[in-house]
Amino acid sequence: MLVDVDLLTFYGGITETFSHSEVIFEEGDAPRFYYQIINGSVKLNHVDDDAKELIQSILYKGQSVCELLLFIDEKYPVNAVAISQECTIIKVPKSRFLMLLEEHQQPAIDVRRFIAERLYQKFVMMQNNSSKHSQVRIKSILTYFKSFSEDQSPYSYEVELTRQQLAAITGLRIETVIRSVKKMEKEKILKIENRKIYF
DNA sequence: TCATTAATTTGGC
């Protein structure tokens, strides 16, 4: 957990449960809470004029959601949507959370580090994601998600993202994802077993 | 279990 749950509770944290595809906050909303995922996963996305979805990031248990908006005065640039069946989130009012950070050194350090970490990942992904080679884009995303996994040996990571989600993250078409992934299997970059991708 | 819906895959342009 990024910040201790008891501490969050002490500062007014309330848990809330969302089911699959329920919206936690929407693009354009004014940020009013710090959100931390107790259980489940959340996607941050944007839907463009053509109704095409771009997934900005996917967040898991223990991570906070768009915490950077608490430090500036802007509206949310993305939607936050639960993508696990059960998604439990603790939320703390903005002002109280800022108070928490002032009164506690360690969480302040951890949150700062988390933001830096994610900004760094964003740089890396942006560069790879602008590659004209679809395989580079996909591999970069897989590497990123695998980085959360303990086991770093080849084919050990079972990709839980659907091909649609991969397409929405990389900005590629679904068909392109499917065809590239198959090529990558031939090139022994990954393995496919009954539709599941192992990287 | 059957019907419906969503996701995946293939092929043509």
Next chain:
DNA sequence: GCCAAATTAATGA
């Protein structure tokens, strides 16, 4: 890359 159609998996009554 785009679209349509076929196939398969997941979901719910």
